[in-house]
Amino acid sequence: MTSTETSALYRVLSPPSVEGGKTVAIFPTASGDLQARTAQSASPLSVFIESADVSGVSLRVFTPTKERGSSDSGALAALAFLQSQGTLLDVADVTMGGEVMPAQLCGGEWLLKQGDVTARAVEADLSPLGVDTGGAWVASVSRPNLVVEVADVGTLDAFTPDADAISALNRATDTTGLVLFAPGGEGRADVSFRAFGPLKGFLEDGASSNMFACLVGVLGVTGRLPTGTNMLRGAQRMPGAPSRLTAQFSPAPDGAADVWVGGRAERSAR
Incomplete structure (x- = not known):
């Protein structure tokens, strides 16, 4: 294999029959100049497999300009690739950026453990968003996010984000x-x-496991998680880049705990 070759290109978290989600290039080895190999791959995200066995995998993740500490989308692509090679069991530990994240295969989709979510209602002036809103909550799993309900999907799609207004509200x-x-x-x-x-360096994310986990926590504290199942489907609706995420949750009296998030990762043509 030359330094410019990738073993596989994956489309991660894309809705069925829709071009969306994120594109990830998978390199089965982590040798040579990884940043240069990333730039040559022409993929927005590249994942290098440092090591892998039946119980876990160690990864390094790069954008075309720098190394990232971790990426859930990158991990899902790597897990799908290794599963296709017969390398992994149905549970595994993923090491990225010095952190270890448990993963499990559920219904043909890999899910990554996000952790226990806390969520509480908050009073805030939401008028700078310029859209009619319902309740607001602060939800956290490793970092806090403001979660705000709007009336319907049409209102959600029509929203035009203002970076300054969102930053001030955060x-x-x-x-x-x-x-x-x-x-x-x-x-x-x-x-x-x-x-x-x-405030994190991007205006809108097309597929965010952490922020979906926070939303699951809000649905938990407001009594709106599905009954009769521990799975929930979320449609992330960034214009031009839709995604579909799956959450597995364990209900708790004060909300949703032990949330796992993931979704489909499919090999695509080069």
């Missing part, structure tokens, strides 16, 4: 990102949402 509520959501959605989605993070 600072006022001691949060790092904003999640807007509405019940239901296309493709049998239980909930639809969009995720924004100008």
Whole structure:
């Protein structure tokens, strides 16, 4: 294999029959100049497999300009690739950026453990968002996000983000990102949402496991998690880049704990 070759290209978290989600290049070895190999791959995200056995995998993740500490999308692509090679069991530990994240295969989709979610209602002036809103909550799993409900999916799709307004609202509520959501959605989605993070260095994310986990926590404390199942489908609706995420949750009296998030990762043509 030359330094410019990739073993596989994956489309991660894309809705069925729709071009969306994220594209990830998988390299089965982590040798040579990894940043140069990433730049040559022409993929927005590249994952290098440092080591792998039946119980776990160690990864390094790069964008075309720098190394990232971790990426859930990158991990899902690597897990799908290694599963296709017969390398992994149905449970594994993923090491990225010095952190270890448990993973499990569920219904043909890999899910990554996000952790226990805490969520509480918050009073905030939401008028700078320029959209009619319902309740607001601060939800956290490793970092706090402001989660705000809007009336319906149409309102969600029509929202135009303003980086300054969102940043000011995050600072006022001691949060790092904003999640807007509405019940239901296309493709049998239980909930639809969009995720924004100008304080994190991006205006809108097309597929955010952490922010979806925070939303699951809010649905838990408001008594709106599905009954009769521990799975929930979320449609992330960034314009032009839709994604579908799956959450597995363990209900708790004060919300949703032990949330896992993941979804489909399919090999695509080069």
